[in-house]
């Protein structure tokens with residue numbers, strides 16, 4: 142069973158004005174599709190092709206770099222589309238808010254540290270909120286790496302991620318990654334992050 146591009150649950154324009162429709166369309170139909178296609182090509186004829194994406198990522202050090210890049214790309218974007226939604230944003234509630242307060246001091250301090258992880262990632266990559274055992278941690282990864290990979294510095298289950306590749310923001314924000322990261326809070330789907338926290 143080959144990997145497939147997951148359905149996007151909202152229109153390309155649904156995250157406007159924070160994420161523009163053209164960026165969403167290119168990001169989803171071209172960038173994400175390319176990761177899926179190239180992942181399937183890289184796994185052709187391999188026993189690993191029968192495994193789940195999570196299993197593949199946890200053994201990625203044993204696999205060709207094309208699997209690391211494109212398997213990571215497929216996982217990361219699949220998560221990214223779901224942790225954003227129209228009419229979202231605002232502060233989280235309940236257990237998730239309690240957990241952010243506990244590990245980072247306050248919701249504002251969490252936002253500051255998460256944005257800082259995105260800002261200080263040199264070149265292309267991702268910033269993450271991860272569940273590591275019973276703890277929450279903030280980390281960032283280069284390229285399409287993620288915390289599920291056996292080669293990650295900080296390992297855990299990603300529950301929120303933001304793409305800081307220029308293709309994620311350049312059409313609207315050009316070099317102003319900080320403005321994109323500030324706008325991101327207006328589209329975060331906290332219900333989905335809370336759902337992932339429970340896994």
Ligand code: MN3
Nearest residue numbers: 172304306309
């Ligand atoms: Mn991307």
